[in-house]
Amino acid sequence: MKRIKLQNNTTTNPSSTEKSPNVSISIDKYNQDLSEKIDKFTQLYQNPKDIDVGSTEHRIIKETNIYRLLHYKPIFKKPIKTPILVVYALINRSYILDLQRDKSWIKNLLFQGFDVYLIDWKPPTLNDKYINFDDYVNDFIDDCVNIIINQGSVDKVTLHGYCMGATMSVMYTTLHQRKIKNLVTLAPVIDTSKDLTVIGNFGRTMNVDRIIDSVGNMPPQLLRTCFSALKPFKQGMNKYFTLVEHIDDEKFVQNFLRIEKWLYDVPPITGEVFKQWIKDIYQNNLLAKNKLKLGSKVIDLSKIYIPLLNIVADEDHLVSPDGSAALNNLVSSTDNRLMRFPTGHVGLIASSYSQLNVLPRMGKWLFSRSDK
Amino acid sequence: MIDSVSFHENSNIPFEEVLKKYQEFWKKFYNIPKFSPFSLTEETSNLVRNLQDLLLITSKIQYFNLNYVTQINKTYTEALDKIPPNNSEYSIQSEQDLKKYRSFLLGTLEESFTNLFQSREFGVLVSDLMGAYSEYNKLLRNISNTYLLSLNLSSKDDVDILLKDMQELKREVRDLRKSIDIIMSEENQVAK
Numbered sequence: 001m002k003r004i005k006l007q008n009n010t011t012t013n014p015s016s017t018e019k020s021p022n023v024s025i026s027i028d029k030y031n032q033d034l035s036e037k038i039d040k041f042t043q044l045y046q047n048p049k050d051i052d053v054g055s056t057e058h059r060i061i062k063e064t065n066i067y068r069l070l071h072y073k074p075i076f077k078k079p080i081k082t083p084i085l086v087v088y089a090l091i092n093r094s095y096i097l098d099l100q101r102d103k104s105w106i107k108n109l110l111f112q113g114f115d116v117y118l119i120d121w122k123p124p125t126l127n128d129k130y131i132n133f134d135d136y137v138n139d140f141i142d143d144c145v146n147i148i149i150n151q152g153s154v155d156k157v158t159l160h161g162y163c164m165g166a167t168m169s170v171m172y173t174t175l176h177q178r179k180i181k182n183l184v185t186l187a188p189v190i191d192t193s194k195d196l197t198v199i200g201n202f203g204r205t206m207n208v209d210r211i212i213d214s215v216g217n218m219p220p221q222l223l224r225t226c227f228s229a230l231k232p233f234k235q236g237m238n239k240y241f242t243l244v245e246h247i248d249d250e251k252f253v254q255n256f257l258r259i260e261k262w263l264y265d266v267p268p269i270t271g272e273v274f275k276q277w278i279k280d281i282y283q284n285n286l287l288a289k290n291k292l293k294l295g296s297k298v299i300d301l302s303k304i305y306i307p308l309l310n311i312v313a314d315e316d317h318l319v320s321p322d323g324s325a326a327l328n329n330l331v332s333s334t335d336n337r338l339m340r341f342p343t344g345h346v347g348l349i350a351s352s353y354s355q356l357n358v359l360p361r362m363g364k365w366l367f368s369r370s371d372k
Numbered sequence: 373m374i375d376s377v378s379f380h381e382n383s384n385i386p387f388e389e390v391l392k393k394y395q396e397f398w399k400k401f402y403n404i405p406k407f408s409p410f411s412l413t414e415e416t417s418n419l420v421r422n423l424q425d426l427l428l429i430t431s432k433i434q435y436f437n438l439n440y441v442t443q444i445n446k447t448y449t450e451a452l453d454k455i456p457p458n459n460s461e462y463s464i465q466s467e468q469d470l471k472k473y474r475s476f477l478l479g480t481l482e483e484s485f486t487n488l489f490q491s492r493e494f495g496v497l498v499s500d501l502m503g504a505y506s507e508y509n510k511l512l513r514n515i516s517n518t519y520l521l522s523l524n525l526s527s528k529d530d531v532d533i534l535l536k537d538m539q540e541l542k543r544e545v546r547d548l549r550k551s552i553d554i555i556m557s558e559e560n561q562v563a564k
Contacts, residue, residue: 030467130539139546198489205495207503214506214513222502229489233482241474295543 037247041240044253051257054095056107061117062147066128068120069144072106079115082181082370083148085157086118087141087172089164090273091223093265094120097162099258099350108355112363114370115152119144119165123267129216132272134294137171145172145179156181158366162349163187163319164277167287170327171294174303182369184309184362187319187345190301191288191326192281197317198229203282208275217268224266230317259350288326301327307335307369311362313348314340337365391428398424422515429508436501443494451484 057073086106088094097105097118109116119141124131148157159180161169166188173183192200212218228236239256246252269277286292292299308331312324321340328338339361343353398420406414455477464470488494517527 030470127535130536135539135543139543196490198486201490201492201495202498205492205499207499210503211506214509229485231482232485233478238474238478 087161087165195320218274304331
């Protein structure tokens with residue numbers, strides 16, 4: 001192993017003799033500042049403060065042991081008539097979509113005049129381990145769609161999914177298209193043959209039956225192990241350097257802690273869903289081959305003909321962008337749009353970039369295709 | 373990079389031989405008769421079998437863990453070897469230099485580790501490691517099942533059968549409910 005020393009001694013670098021006293025002072029001061037900041041950082045982690053997330057006003061329309069259906073209070077008296085149902089993923093928690101006031105995906109949609117609902121999945125228990133995609137799609141999502149249709153006196157909703165939630169939204173649309181006006185997907189997992197990510201690699205080699213048969217549900221600690229292999233240094237480690245550097249910036253620290261809270265808030269995934277996710281989708285690529293079965297029904301993507309907006313992050317290291325973009329070529333929709341953005345998986349939904357670039361374009365597309 | 377690394381170079385004795393030695397060691401106990409005057413040995417035999425299985429699985433866990441740690445260490449050292457020495461362009465004399473160096477260091481480590489994590493061999497190793505943990509859990513469950521039965525309590529397997537049946541029943545009820553909804557709405561339309 002090679003080591004690099006901090007050069008604050010004139011003798012180590014004769015060519016820089018004139019500069020060395022200043023260099024020494026500068027590096028010493030930097031070290032002192034850094035040491036103070038590291039102390040503050042340590043204190044921060046030893047005494048975590050309460051972190052507020054999901055603060056946009058809402059009411060719970062329905063709550064079961066599996067999900068909560070939230071309805072956000074519209075900003076305008078007369079919101080756009082076609083409601084949006086946001087289907088969040090089964091990985092981590094849905095408050096990433098409403099993480100903080102100035103970076104809230106939900107709030108931005110409300111400000112654009114939309115009427116927004118969200119399915120907030122609750123952590124499953126061991127009693128739920130036999131719940132599969134058939135239940136999530138044909139039972140829970142369908143119940144939510146029916147509730148919104150009945151409550152809002154509309155006959156269709158816009159279905160809007162993120163990540164695994166986008167994949168479930170696609171499944172739902174193939175089977176219940178008459179209830180869906182528009183389909184908006186964010187980073188959906190579709191064609192895993194094009195997936196070059198670390199997660200894809202782990203998924204393809206995983207003996208999922210053996211794991212699930214012993215643990216019941218996919219435990220959070222195993223999921224976190226997989227996620228920790230994603231950009232372990234540039235993101236996993238470098239973010240703490242950045243935090244230390246900005247430790248005196250209260251706003252930065254709060255934003256950082258919110259994301260950190262979300263990253264480590266990993267619920268288990270039901271055993272049956274995880275088996276289907278790995279075997280059917282990652283190992284056998286059945287969704288892209290139109291061979292995935294939910295119960296007795298086959299998911300045939302070519303049956304989708306409603307307007308589709310597929311939003312993909314080009315720097316997504318969790319879901320391969322090319323695997324997501326494949327959706328546009330697999331559906332029959334004539335009104336079929338793919339938008340690609342130079343950002344990452346989380347940056348796509350919870351960043352200043354997404355507020356300024358993704359949401360306005362998505363809102364514009366959706367506005368013109370919604371009943372007013 | 374991963375192609376040049378053997379996943380088996382860690383153990384001094386081949387894994388199969390370790391397993392064989394364990395089995396040979398316990399074999400004598402299995403040969404004790406279990407009938408009539410020897411019947412009390414059956415319980416001992418079961419305990420010995422459980423213990424043997426535990427030893428085998430923990431050996432597997434250790435074996436895969438060592439390979440895992442070896443891969444991580446190897447990758448880490450190989451990445452650091454790519455870092456130029458102190459008298460190069462990364463000589464640190466200011467805060468800016470330090471940041472530049474840090475960025476280079478993290479970038480080099482990132483590249484090496486991502487190559488490792490994306491390799492099929494490493495994926496298989498992770499799968500083996502997770503599989504070994506799963507086997508361990510399963511064995512503990514099987515052992516506890518034996519005692520639950522003797523206490524007249526339902527085993528995990530019994531509960532699993534119930535849970536599975538319940539979920540299937542829920543699905544049937546859901547499908548029935550939806551069929552009724554369709555019939556009702558059709559009748560309503562006819563009535564209108």
